[in-house]
Amino acid sequence: MAGAALAVPFWPPPAAQSATAVDHLFIFLLAICGTVAAGIFITILYFAARYRRRADDEIGSLRPSPLWVELTWTAIPAAIFLFIFGWGARVYFSIYSPQVGALQIYVVGKQWMWEVQHPNGQREINQLHLPVNRQVQLVLTSQDVIHSFFVPAFRVKRDAVPGMYTTVQFHPTKAGEYHLFCAEYCGTEHSRMIGTVTVMEPRDYERWLAGTPRGEPLAATGERLFTKYGCVNCHGNIAPALDGVYMKGIGLADGRVVTADDQYLRESILDPGAKIVGGFPNIMPSFRGVVNEVELQALIEYLKSLGAPAAGYAGEERRPRRPVTRP
Amino acid sequence: MSTHPHLHRDDPKDYLHCEYGIRSWLFTTDHKRIAILYLVSITLMFFVGGAFATLVRLELITPQSDLLQPETYNRMFTMHGIVMVWFFLIPSIPAVLGNFLIPMMVGARDLAFPRINLLSWWLFTASGVFVLITIFIGGVDTGWTFYTPFSTFYSNSYAVAAALAIFINGFSTILTGLNFIVTVHTMRAPGMTWLRLPLFVWSNYATAVIMVLATPVLAITLLLVGIERVFRVGIFDPALGGDPILFQHLFWFYSHPAVYIMILPGMGVVSELVTAFSRKRIFGYHFVAFASMAIALFGFLVWGHHLFVSGQSLYAGLVFSLLSYLVAVPSAIKVFNWTATLYKGSVLLATPMLYALAFIGLFTMGGLTGLFVAALGVDVHVHDTYFVVAHFHYIMVGGMVTAYMGGLHFWWPKISGRMYPEGWAKIAAGLIFFGFNLTFFPQFVLGYLGMPRRYATYPPEFQVWNVLSTAGASILAVGYVVPLFYLFWSMRYGKIAPRNPWRASGLEWEEADSPPIKHNFEEVPTVTKEAYHYHEGVRLG
Ligand SMILES: [Cu+2]
Ligand SMILES: [Cu+2]
Numbered sequence: 123m124a125g126a127a128l129a130v131p132f133w134p135p136p137a138a139q140s141a142t143a144v145d146h147l148f149i150f151l152l153a154i155c156g157t158v159a160a161g162i163f164i165t166i167l168y169f170a171a172r173y174r175r176r177a178d179d180e181i182g183s184l185r186p187s188p189l190w191v192e193l194t195w196t197a198i199p200a201a202i203f204l205f206i207f208g209w210g211a212r213v214y215f216s217i218y219s220p221q222v223g224a225l226q227i228y229v230v231g232k233q234w235m236w237e238v239q240h241p242n243g244q245r246e247i248n249q250l251h252l253p254v255n256r257q258v259q260l261v262l263t264s265q266d267v268i269h270s271f272f273v274p275a276f277r278v279k280r281d282a283v284p285g286m287y288t289t290v291q292f293h294p295t296k297a298g299e300y301h302l303f304c305a306e307y308c309g310t311e312h313s314r315m316i317g318t319v320t321v322m323e324p325r326d327y328e329r330w331l332a333g334t335p336r337g338e339p340l341a342a343t344g345e346r347l348f349t350k351y352g353c354v355n356c357h358g359n360i361a362p363a364l365d366g367v368y369m370k371g372i373g374l375a376d377g378r379v380v381t382a383d384d385q386y387l388r389e390s391i392l393d394p395g396a397k398i399v400g401g402f403p404n405i406m407p408s409f410r411g412v413v414n415e416v417e418l419q420a421l422i423e424y425l426k427s428l429g430a431p432a433a434g435y436a437g438e439e440r441r442p443r444r445p446v447t448r449p
Numbered sequence: 450m451s452t453h454p455h456l457h458r459d460d461p462k463d464y465l466h467c468e469y470g471i472r473s474w475l476f477t478t479d480h481k482r483i484a485i486l487y488l489v490s491i492t493l494m495f496f497v498g499g500a501f502a503t504l505v506r507l508e509l510i511t512p513q514s515d516l517l518q519p520e521t522y523n524r525m526f527t528m529h530g531i532v533m534v535w536f537f538l539i540p541s542i543p544a545v546l547g548n549f550l551i552p553m554m555v556g557a558r559d560l561a562f563p564r565i566n567l568l569s570w571w572l573f574t575a576s577g578v579f580v581l582i583t584i585f586i587g588g589v590d591t592g593w594t595f596y597t598p599f600s601t602f603y604s605n606s607y608a609v610a611a612a613l614a615i616f617i618n619g620f621s622t623i624l625t626g627l628n629f630i631v632t633v634h635t636m637r638a639p640g641m642t643w644l645r646l647p648l649f650v651w652s653n654y655a656t657a658v659i660m661v662l663a664t665p666v667l668a669i670t671l672l673l674v675g676i677e678r679v680f681r682v683g684i685f686d687p688a689l690g691g692d693p694i695l696f697q698h699l700f701w702f703y704s705h706p707a708v709y710i711m712i713l714p715g716m717g718v719v720s721e722l723v724t725a726f727s728r729k730r731i732f733g734y735h736f737v738a739f740a741s742m743a744i745a746l747f748g749f750l751v752w753g754h755h756l757f758v759s760g761q762s763l764y765a766g767l768v769f770s771l772l773s774y775l776v777a778v779p780s781a782i783k784v785f786n787w788t789a790t791l792y793k794g795s796v797l798l799a800t801p802m803l804y805a806l807a808f809i810g811l812f813t814m815g816g817l818t819g820l821f822v823a824a825l826g827v828d829v830h831v832h833d834t835y836f837v838v839a840h841f842h843y844i845m846v847g848g849m850v851t852a853y854m855g856g857l858h859f860w861w862p863k864i865s866g867r868m869y870p871e872g873w874a875k876i877a878a879g880l881i882f883f884g885f886n887l888t889f890f891p892q893f894v895l896g897y898l899g900m901p902r903r904y905a906t907y908p909p910e911f912q913v914w915n916v917l918s919t920a921g922a923s924i925l926a927v928g929y930v931v932p933l934f935y936l937f938w939s940m941r942y943g944k945i946a947p948r949n950p951w952r953a954s955g956l957e958w959e960e961a962d963s964p965p966i967k968h969n970f971e972e973v974p975t976v977t978k979e980a981y982h983y984h985e986g987v988r989l990g
Contacts (some may be wrong), residue, residue, distance in 0.1 A: 130913045134898050144830050148897070151824065155817040162788060162813050166806055169791035170798060173727070179952075182729030182794035184984040191789070192736050192782070199781045203774035206824055211767055213826025218763055233603070267599040268693060270758065270833060274899025277830035281759045283694065284598065285687025288760040301908060305833040305901040307592045309603055310520050313904035393690075411688075 137275040137300055137321060139293040143213045144277035151206065217278055217290065224259035224291055225252075228340070228419040231262070231269030231282035234311035236302065239419060243336035248317030250302065251334075252294055253327040259291045261384055265415045270306035273319050279305050287384045294321040344424025347417055351409065361406065362399050368426045373400040387422045463866065463964045478563035479967060484549035485864070486570050490577060491537050491545065492933070497581075498532035499926065501525045506888075506922040512909045522905035523590040524606065530593030531611060535618050536577055538849055539707065542714035543660075544573070544625055546856045547653045549864060551629060553957040554647050556638025556976060558968040561631040569624040576618035583610040592903060594704075597685035597696040601677040609678055612671040619664045622710075626660030629653055638956070640976035644738075647955055647980045648731065651738040652717030655745035659706045659713075663749070667703035670696065694759060701752035709748040711845050713741055715808065715852030716783055722805035722855050723787050725953040727794025730981040733786045740779035747776040757828045766825055773823040780816050784809060799951075800874040804855025807882050811847025815840060818893065836896025839889045847885055854881070854932070861936065862950050863957055866964040867943030873935045880928030887921025949989050954981050959988040 136142055173182075227250070228239040238246040252258055262271055262282040271290065272279035275298075280290035304315035322330060337343065348354055357364050370382050375398040380386055389396055391413065394406035413421065464481045474482060504525045508516045517525065548566065552559050560566050583589060589611040591600040600608050633646070633654045646654075673684050674696070683689025685696040724731050731737055753761060753769030787809055796802070818840040821827050831837060861869050891914040900911050907915070949958040957965075960974045978985055 129910070131898055131910050132894065140829075144826055147824060147826055148821070148830075151821050151827065155820060159813055159817055162784065163810055165788055166791065166809060169788070169794070170796050170806065173791060173794050173796045175728075175795045175797040180728065180795040181983045182727050184730065185732070185793055187733040187736075187786075187789070192733050192786075195785045196736075196778060196782055200774075200778050203777060203820070206820060207771055207774050210770060210824030210826045210828075213824075214757070214766065214770075214829060215763060217826065217829055267603050268596060268759075272833075272899070272901060274830070279758050279829060279832065283687075283760050285693065286760060301899060303899065303901050307523075307596070307599070307833075307903040309599060310523060310590070312523070313519060313901075313906045316908075 134274045134277075135296070135298065135300070136277075137294055137296040137298060138273075138278070139295060140213075140217050141275060141277040142295075143216060147206075147209050147213055150209070154202065217292070218280075220259060220289055221257055221291055224257040226259050226261060228423070229260050229262045229271060229282065230265055230415045230419070231271065231304065231308075231315075232265040232415075233267065233309055234304070234315040236269075236271070236304075236315070236317055237416065239340055239416065240336075241340050241423065242331075243339045243342075244331065244334045245337065248302070248315075250317070250319045251327065251330050252319065252321050253324050254294050254297050254321050255324075257291060257293050259289055261419070262288045262290065263415055263419075267308045268306050269304045269308050269315065272303040272305035273300055274303070275300035275319070281306055287388055289384075297321050297323050297326075340420050340423040341427035342424075343417075344420035344422070344427070347413070347421050348424055351413065353421075356406065360403075362402060364425055365428045367428065372397075374398060375400045375402075384422060387425055388418060391418065391421065462966045463962065464967050465866070465964050467967045476567065478559070478567050480548050480552050480560045480563065480566060481864075481965065481969075483566050483570050484545050487540060487544040487548060487573070490570070490574060491540050494532055494536035494577060495929075497584075498529055498537055499929065501529035501532065503922065503926060505529060506919040508905065509907075509915045510912075510919050512907050512912055514905045517905070519905040520590070523592075523903070524588035526903060527590050527592050528584055528588050531589070531615065532580065533845075534593055534707070534711070535615050536573075536580060538711045538845055539622060540573060540625075541849065541853050542718060542856060543629070543653055543656055543710075544569070546649075546718065546853070546860060547629065547656075547714060548625075550860065550957055551632060551650055551653060552636065553961055553965065553969050554650050554955060555633060555636055556641050556956050556960075556970070556974050557632060557636035558970070558973070560628045561636055562628050565624050566628055569621045569628070572617055572621035572624070576614045576616075576621065579614035579617060580611065583607050583614060586610070594700060595671070595674055595696075596700075597674065597677070597691075597693045598687070601674055601684075601686055602688075609675050612675055616668050616671050619668045622660050623664045626657035626664070629657035630661065633657075638973050638976055642976075644735070645976055645979050646738075648720035648734070648737055648741075649714075649717035652713045652720070652741045655741040656710050656713045659710050659745050659748065663703045663706040663710075666699060667707075670699040670703065673699075694756070694761065697756055697759060698752065701755045702749075705752040705755065706745075706748045708841070708844070709744055711849050712812075713744060715812075715849040716741065718852040718856035718859075719787060719805045719808050720783075721953075721955070722801050722859055723790050723809075724981045724983075725859070725951050726797045726799060726802035726805070727791055728952070728983045729790055729794040730979075730983065731786065732789035732792070733782075734980070736782050737786050740782045743779040744776060747772065747779075751776055754823055754828075757825055758832050770823055770825045774820070777816065777819060777823070780812075784813055784816070800869070800871060800878055801855045801859035803875065803878045803882075804851050804858065807878070808848055808851045808855065811843055811851060811885065815843030815848055818843065830899075831896055833902055834896035835892040835900045835902055838902050839892035839896060842889045842892075847889070851881070851885075854878070857932075857936075859951070860957075861939070862946030863961070863963050863965070865936075865940050865943070866946055867939045867941075868946050868950065869932075869939045869943060870935050873931065877928050877931040877935075880924055880931065884921050884924030884926075884928050888918050888925050889921070891915075891917040891921070947990065949987065952987055952989060954978075954983060954987045 230237045236248050238250050264282040264284040269282045270279050276292045278292050280288050300319045302317040302319050367382050371379050372382050373379050392410045398404050589606040589608050591604050591608050677684045683691040685691040685693050751773045754773045757766050895914045946963045948963050960970050
């Protein structure tokens with residue numbers, strides 16, 4: 123784990139690009155705020171000593187409070203604040219805005235564990251194995267209450283919220299084992315909803331992929347479910363064909379055009395009436411309470427596999443462009 | 450009897466001795482007696498909340514859970530938060546010192562609505578009884594933030610009872626706020642213009658505005674939680690078509706402004722203390738006064754900074770971060786003005802001044818670490834960790850409680866007619882300052898290391914910092930218990946206080962006896978001077 127039990131830790135290990143970015147801003151803040159704080163403390167102590175009361179009936183001297191002094195110490199902090207704001211915003215967007223070509227992994231939080239699904243079938247509980255030096259995107263949701271996926275070594279966290287998908291990316295830079303915490307209070311065993319993120323050298327990672335018993339690829343599970351729940355009966359004949367639907371612009375019946383991202387696909391399955399595809403009747407039944415979060419992710423992964431193939435990487439199987447097995 | 454300068458404690462006309470018997474206290478409409486009722490109630494609640502904190506800190510000495518099971522631990526930190534926020538911090542300075550002082554400071558005989566003031570205290574007491582019952586039947590484990598859908602469907606604790614207690618408590622806060630606003634608008638003595646008001650009045654006025662505008666939102670939110678929990682109507686739970694993030698928006702729309710309810714009055718106290726113990730006009734009266742109003746106003750526009758990692762839109766995060774930096778500006782202005790007030794003053798380091806200077810230091814720490822958590826990129830790491838816990842304790846305990854202690858000592862001669870023992874008071878102040886920093890500074894380190902808050906168990910490498918923190922808490926606890934004893938002691942054995950022991954400016958010192966008579970002044974004073982008119986001389990007797 124990070125740091126032996128006896129050594130007193132001062133700084134979490136930096137193990138991702140985001141960690142370096144956050145650390146730099148944090149150190150800048152420490153420097154500037156430390157200077158300001160020291161300046162104020164020293165001034166107070168100096169004044170308290172220098173102007174200490176010498177006679178019982180002494181009074182302070184009447185000083186004007188010139189406007190320029192007030193304006194100076196209003197304007198300078200405001201300028202510094204704006205600078206910090208801008209820097210913080212840059213780091214934030216680099217952590218949360220999605221990037222193309224990332225390795226996508228699904229994570230479901232539930233009281234009190236993390237269930238991880240890799241695209242080609244590996245499943246893990248409270249463990250996440252990652253290759254070093256590869257951009258990773260997590261798609262998070264929760265089956266019950268709000269949790270938060272937190273990896274201090276990456277300086278990154280994101281809430282897993284029931285009823286919606288959130289995403290977070292990172293780019294691990296150093297192999298090792300790191301803490302995974304749940305950061306949002308979620309009930310009795312909140313502090314035990316923890317695990318390990320293992321960042322591996324590419325070769326070790328391949329070995330891990332090969333050696334881990336895996337079920338069928340996530341998309342194949344999704345395909346099975348697509349048949350099981352009768353989606354096939356409508357889609358392709360009375361309902362829109364779903365080939366290439368992922369990230370496509372969808373013209374809705376009310377005239378809006380929306381992008382078919384994860385959140386849209388999720389909503390289309392759980393709450394089909396919310397956004398109706400133009401030219402189609404609102405006849406799709408809701409699958410809320412029928413499919414669970416894990417199945418939902420498999421279905422969405424399947425829908426994605428019907429689109430353009432994702433950029434492959436060493437060790438990952440090429441995902442089928444078309445359904446592999448039709449019964 | 451009209452203008453005797455040396456009216457003292459034994460005079461039958463002073464507010465403590467003009468009537469006797471329990472009814473004369475429980476049904477009084479005298480703002481000073483109501484202040485004492487609040488003082489007793491919130492002191493009790495402070496030690497109840499402190500007991501929960503003690504258990505939390507004791508459990509955290511070791512990484513495993515040994516003293517308390519997680520289930521109990523979760524109830525402890527929840528009850529600690531609920532009791533300290535709503536039953537101590539929010540009423541602390543406004544309901545005790547504000548109640549006692551605002552009418553006197555503006556030159557009035559009482560608040561605008563004395564009976565509503567009494568009602569406030571009764572509502573507070575009713576809600577306090579409710580919360581104690583909730584604790585007694587088993588407590589609540591939702592965190593003081595009641596996040597949904599955990600609080601509405603998953604918690605097996607007494608969430609509705611706790612919410613009801615806070616709901617009732619809110620009405621007490623709203624009525625107090627209303628009373629302050631109307632009093633400041635309509636009851637000022639002749640000559641007491643807005644710009645002659647002491648800064649304590651300004652900051653409590655700003656607080657009162659927040660109380661009246663924000664608290665109803667909390668009441669509505671808790672009502673919705675109750676409705677969802679009891680009647681299973683989908684409001685916040687996605688399984689029923691609700692939106693859990695909506696709850697966070699509503700909750701923080703109240704609770705961020707409430708953070709300012711928990712600091713602005715402290716700033717008011719410190720403005721009084723710094724001027725009185727420098728015997729000097731405050732540096733930049735207008736800036737300090739309007740900074741309070743600016744904080745109250747902008748404080749309503751920053752709630753989304755609690756949702757940076759929650760799934761709120763990234764662009765909303767951008768706006769809320771920017772506005773949070775905006776609200777930091779007036780706070781910075783205040784710190785600079787207090788410091789500048791010391792310049793060429795006549796500085797006396799009596800106990801209240803020690804608390805005031807400690808406040809400036811600790812509030813500066815809390816405020817500067819606020820810049821860290823408001824930075825979007827840094828918040829992604831430190832959100833929901835001990836960094837945040839340390840940050841807001843520096844504001845609420847290092848700031849507000851320190852100011853409250855300073856104010857209590859400063860006005861103690863006025864309230865009780867007796868002086869507190871200076872030596873003991875300095876020892877206690879020292880213990881509190883040292884204990885506080887030892888408790889909460891290690892939590893900044895823990896937070897950046899990644900220790901999440903609300904953890905009953907934690908990885909062993911975090912232990913050293915937790916042990917230090919608990920050691921600090923035990924010193925802090927002693928520091929808070931000592932004043933309880935010597936203040937009690939002083940009521941009987943303390944030196945009898947003159948009317949204006951600090952030679953301070955202000956109607957409460959210059960025009961009212963220690964302790965004041967029932968209606969504060971023999972005659973309503975006419976004000977001819979600015980606040981903090983040390984250069985023109987202050988009246989001593
Ligand atoms: Cu959790
Ligand atoms: Cu806030």
